[in-house]
Amino acid sequence: MPDNFAIRGLLDWLRPRELAMTRLLGEFVRAESPSFNKNAVDRFGRAVAAQWKRRGASVKLLRRRERGDQVRVELRPGLHRGGPQTLVLGHLDTVYEVGTILRTPFRVSRGRAWGPGTLDMKGGLVIALYAVDALAGLGLLPEKRIVFLWTSDEEIGSGSSRDAIEREAKRSDTVLVLEPAAGLDGRLKTGRKGVGEIELIATGRAAHAGLHPQDGVNAIEEIALQICRISRWNRPRRGISVNAGRIEGGTRTNVIADHARALVDLRAVHARDMRALEEKFRALRPILPGARLTIRGGFNRPPMERKTSAALYAKARALAKEMGVILEEAFVGGASDGNFTAALGVPTLDGLGAIGENAHSPGENIVIRSLPERAALLAGLISTDVSR
Numbered sequence: 459m460p461d462n463f464a465i466r467g468l469l470d471w472l473r474p475r476e477l478a479m480t481r482l483l484g485e486f487v488r489a490e491s492p493s494f495n496k497n498a499v500d501r502f503g504r505a506v507a508a509q510w511k512r513r514g515a516s517v518k519l520l521r522r523r524e525r526g527d528q529v530r531v532e533l534r535p536g537l538h539r540g541g542p543q544t545l546v547l548g549h550l551d552t553v554y555e556v557g558t559i560l561r562t563p564f565r566v567s568r569g570r571a572w573g574p575g576t577l578d579m580k581g582g583l584v585i586a587l588y589a590v591d592a593l594a595g596l597g598l599l600p601e602k603r604i605v606f607l608w609t610s611d612e613e614i615g616s617g618s619s620r621d622a623i624e625r626e627a628k629r630s631d632t633v634l635v636l637e638p639a640a641g642l643d644g645r646l647k648t649g650r651k652g653v654g655e656i657e658l659i660a661t662g663r664a665a666h667a668g669l670h671p672q673d674g675v676n677a678i679e680e681i682a683l684q685i686c687r688i689s690r691w692n693r694p695r696r697g698i699s700v701n702a703g704r705i706e707g708g709t710r711t712n713v714i715a716d717h718a719r720a721l722v723d724l725r726a727v728h729a730r731d732m733r734a735l736e737e738k739f740r741a742l743r744p745i746l747p748g749a750r751l752t753i754r755g756g757f758n759r760p761p762m763e764r765k766t767s768a769a770l771y772a773k774a775r776a777l778a779k780e781m782g783v784i785l786e787e788a789f790v791g792g793a794s795d796g797n798f799t800a801a802l803g804v805p806t807l808d809g810l811g812a813i814g815e816n817a818h819s820p821g822e823n824i825v826i827r828s829l830p831e832r833a834a835l836l837a838g839l840i841s842t843d844v845s846r
């Protein structure tokens with residue numbers, strides 16, 4: 459474990475680089491990379507890859523046909539084959555369509571850097587690069603394997619990245635996730651709800667609403683009744699939430715609708731609640747005579763339970779304290795790729811990215827001062843043997 463001098467030395471090395479970090483963040487933010495735009499994500503991924511190559515790392519593109527290619531970075535490969543590795547996780551994609559940068563350009567004011575993706579999570583990508591620069595600059599790179607995996611579809615559920623994430627996580631004894639910190643006090647994320655999506659599809663029978671209403675079975679009514687039923691499954695105190703977020707169906711007012719569907723968001727704190735909720739959905743039966751009901755989907759990301767983060771959080775807290783920062787923890791409802799790695803039982807700490815506000819909205823920004831601080835913290839965690 460680095461001594462007190464080392465962690466403060468990392469911060470001293472990084473502070474004068476705040477402006478350079480902010481400039482690189484500007485470059486990254488201008489290279490827009492919406493999850494669904496493969497070309498754009500690929501372009502940004504290559505820009506990130508170039509930064510790592512410049513630092514002498516071994517970079518591999520993991521090609522994907524539909525989503526953006528992922529970027530796997532390994533420091534000093536071949537040096538420590540077989541040993542346990544530290545995995546640093548982040549994503550290249552953002553929730554913003556190409557052109558957003560024209561309406562909300564990257565800018566710096568009042569100690570903040572503003573722009574789409576600054577916080578979630580291009581700031582995190584900059585932090586990782588400079589954490590490694592600081593370690594290398596001070597001769598503190600540890601003797602273990604360090605892999606950085608930059609995925610391409612985190613914002614849309616990580617369908618094309620999950621395999622690579624789990625493969626790397628299984629070889630690792632530590633996973634550090636660069637999602638934004640919780641709140642302006644920079645809390646680390648030590649627990650996350652599991653998240654899923656269920657689609658309810660109702661099929662009824664069409665009929666003329668005026669002439670033969672008795673011949674019809676109204677699929678919209680079926681869906682409405684089902685939503686009333688499932689909304690009673692909410693247990694806020696236990697951390698279970700069920701929310702019908704989208705509903706559609708029918709054609710015209712004078713036709714009894716033969717088709718309707720609803721998309722439902724599911725969240726749970728505990729894995730066993732998650733499984734129980736899925737079973738309840740699968741056991742749903744139609745309420746209206748003559749209606750049919752189909753259930754699709756389920757939980758996508760399992761919950762990240764605190765026990766897999768506790769030891770890492772304690773280390774991070776101790777390191778931060780040496781820098782004069784009191785670091786708290788947070789449990790959050792949103793999921794990240796850390797949910798996958800924690801579910802495998804691999805110690806995972808999330809929220810190590812930048813500190814800022816308004817992710818996924820036009821006012822997204824980061825606190826510039828957090829860039830060197832978080833880079834020092836990440837560097838400290840990378841160079842710490844956290845398995846001990």
Ligand SMILES: [Zn+2]
Nearest residue numbers: 578579612637
């Ligand atoms: Zn994110």
